[in-house]
Structure formats: structure tokens, C-alpha cells
Amino acid sequence: MTDDILRMRGITKTFPGVKALQDVNLSVRRGEIHAICGENGAGKSTLMKVLSGVYPHGTYDGEILFDGEPCRFASIRDSEHRGIVIIHQELALSPQLSIAENIFLGNERAKRGLIDWNRTNHEAGQLLQRVGLDENPVTPVADIGVGKQQLVEIAKALSKKVRLLILDEPTAALNDEDSAHLLDLLRGLRDEGITCVIISHKLNEVIAIADSITILRDGRTIETMGMKTDHVTEDRIISGMVGRDLESRFPPHEPHIGEEALRIEDWTVYSPTQRGRKVVSGANMTLRRGEIVGLAGLMGAGRTELAMSVFGRSYGTDISGRVFRDGKLVEIRSVRDAIKHGIAYATEDRKRYGLNLIDDIKRNISAADLPRLAQRGWINDHEEFRVAEDFRASMNIKAPSVLSITGKLSGGNQQKVVLSKWIFTDADVLILDEPTRGIDVGAKYEIYSIINRLADQGKAILVISSELPELLGLCDRIYTLSEGRITGEVAREDATQERLMHYMMKGQEQIR
Structure with a gap:
């Protein structure tokens, strides 16, 4: 039996006016974790959709060999029948159905035409144990977080006797703890003999977990590297992805900071769904023209809630506090008011x-x-x-x-x-919430350049990011948020990851 469980040869896929894949080759060894890296638009997801039957045989050129046998998948059902399961970046779960119902949706445990609920919930419980998820199988998916939903998707794949598991940006929306748990789970699946293909922009995770890496650029295969044999580094991956060396991840920038553009004082916001719960408490913040200010905080700290509440009270209830534009007190009670006063908010969920x-x-x-x-x-x-x-x-x-x-x-x-x-x-005050989430390192550089250019035009910019290196490389000043309270304000020259984490992890008892 060959060491390769999968071979894709000469894959070419064309859309009207665009050649998304051109003569792409991919070989994946049995029982390995194989990463696919490339810029947005390089063809990574398209290649996996060809493999899984989303783009059926006949709509592309080239051949697919799985376990040494030619495959001509007409649909996802055909590829799943062979043990190939894909988990897309946008999770395909029904929020109002239970975990168990989602796991076996389309693959129901039935007896005499009726669903056997005892068997369904029992087998779902076993699968949840296998992926390390301590939840009742009858819990609605809407009641669990994104990290747990990702584990439900993997449990669903395991229910289909998966042999090759494809994960498209599996940690893009996860916090560090959930990401670490997911990567540990993938290592466990590899030890069980399940082969994994992972698409990810998080190069540190790729290096930590992958056995092999294939780089795509502009719809073509650039190279495949073995982690143990080819001395792989982030810089080498980046060079292959973008076709050039990036001497710096961040473009050079000389700040020209001017007068105050926006100030909030004693800003307090209550949750619209949990009565009496403060999500932002007494926040004070200042943005100046030409300045890029960062906002750092752990998941659930209240970063997005703070930003949205300032942007025309588009989040929260019982909001109190004061907003000053160019030193003058203003009333902003709607999104229209915010836009009228030159405030813009680019959401973290662009789609x-x-x-x-x-x-x-x-x-x-x-x-x-x-x-x-x-x-x-x-x-x-x-x-x-x-x-x-x-x-x-x-x-x-x-x-x-x-x-x-x-x-x-x-x-x-x-x-x-x-x-x-x-x-x-x-707008001359721009609030950018996770402006580079889910995009590759080359596109990030372009976004950073745009942000610098906007600052040079005299705009005040607030950047919210989960990536501390991004804030350290981009911002002139950084605020930290913990449990809804501003816990620190650090100038660029004094900022380190350790110092920011210290402020981000301050509990309420330390803040008072």
C-alpha cells in the first residue's frame, strides 16, 4: 500500500474570466497533518472544494487518487462515502437543533423509519467524549460558543467514519485556549490514524502542528516541505506565499500626531440580554488626529461592545457617559448621528x-x-x-x-x-474591529499600509485586535481592557506582550 493516501495531479479549475487553479499537484501521506498555505485568492479553498465534490468531476481538469484509486466525485455525499469530510470556515450547523441532531443530520440513526433518539443521543455522547466536549447532547447548538461548535463539527465528521479530515481556517474565530484545545485534538486524531489537511493563515500554529506544508500562490503549487527535513520557518513560508521576502511584517511609519479628535468619559454599557450585567464600566479613552491607537483584551473583555456602543449606541442598553468630538460635547444616539459626527465603525464580522x-x-x-x-x-x-x-x-x-x-x-x-x-x-475617526482577521500575511501588509496612510491624512484610528504582535507593530499607543474596564494605557516605546498581558488579565478585584 502506498504511503500517500491522497494524490491530486494537474488540477485546473476555471471560473468565468478567472483561472483559480492551474496544474496544481498535491500529495498527502497517510496519517499526517498536512497544511496548505497561501495568500487569499491563492486557490486553497477551491482545491479542497474540488477534492470534496463541492465542484464535481467534469467541472475541472486533472485527476484525484484516493488510496490509489481514481475518484470522480459528483457531490459531497460521494466524497463522504469514501471517508473524506470537509469542515468549512463558516460552520454548517443548525443553531436551533440540538448537538446530537446536528451530528447526525443527514446521517440519522433510525429504526423502521423513525429516529431512534436513545441511540442518537447515546452515540452523540460518545463522540463528544472523543473530541473532549463536556456538553449534554440535547443542548441546542445556539447555546454553546464557537470553539465548542467547531468540536461538534469534528464529532460530526467522526460519525461519518472519516479517514481524511479537511479543516478550512479552523481556528480563525477561536481564542487562544480554544485554538490550543483544537490543535491537541488534531494531534490525537493523527495518532488514531486519521489524516488531516488544514488550511490556515496562522503560521505559528501551522509550524506547531503540521508534518508537511504545501504552498500555493496565484493558483499554482510552489513547493511542498517536510517540517522535519526542510528547516521550515515562518519567513520561508511567507516568502513562498507572496513571492518575495518581507523584511518587516509592518510597513515603516513616522507618526504625526495632532489635536484630540475623540474622547469618551465614564462610558458605561449594560448587556441587552443579561439584565443588570455591565459589559463596559466607566471607560475613559482619547484618540488624536494622526494617531493609531490599539485596544487589547481577552475574549469577552468588552472590546467590540465598547466600540459598537460608541458608534451610535448600536450595542447595549442603559448607556451612560460623555462623548467629545474635537473637544466639544456631542450627543450620539444613533448610527446616523455617529456618521454625521464623522465616526465610522468597521465590524469584525465583515461577511x-x-x-x-x-x-x-x-x-x-x-x-x-x-x-x-x-x-x-x-x-x-x-x-x-x-x-x-x-x-x-x-x-x-x-x-x-x-x-x-x-x-x-x-x-x-x-x-x-x-x-x-x-x-x-x-469619517475622521475610524474604529477598526479585527481589521486583518482571516486574511493572509501579504494582504495584512497592504491593510497596515492603508491604515498608516489614513493616519497620515489626519484621521484618528482605533484598532481592536486579538493579535498582540499586530498592535505592537502598528499602534502608537495601546489601551488594555479587562472585564469591561480600562486597565492600562501604554505608549509604543513601553509596550511589550508581557506588559499588555499583565494588564489584560487584571481581575475586577485588582482594578478597584
């Missing part, structure tokens, strides 16, 4: 809240400030097109035209559309 994925780039860019394009109540299509084209050029949005559907862009280009939308409003 759900930041963009209309089924509409084109042009409409997405103009959406936040349509009145600017209106003449006698009608949108000036010519002007809307011109504005969008200007942003496509200045932001380097990689798309054939501004009429391209936004949902078909890579993550980095979608993020550029989000930024373009808010820059179009002429």
Missing part, C-alpha cells in the same frame, strides 16, 4: 454585518453614505461608478471591475471594500 455579499463592489462602497450621491432623490449612477473606481484603484482592490460580486472576492479584498465604504463617508 455578516460589514458587506452585502450578493451585491457588487460599487453598491457596497456607496452604501454608508448614499445621500452624497443623490440628485433630487435619485442616485447618480455615473458618480457612484466613478467613486467606486477611484477606491478600487487607490485601495488596490483586486477585481475585474466594480461590478464584481463582493462575496466572490478574497478576504483581504473584502476588507478593502469595507474600509472604502467608511472612508467614503469622510
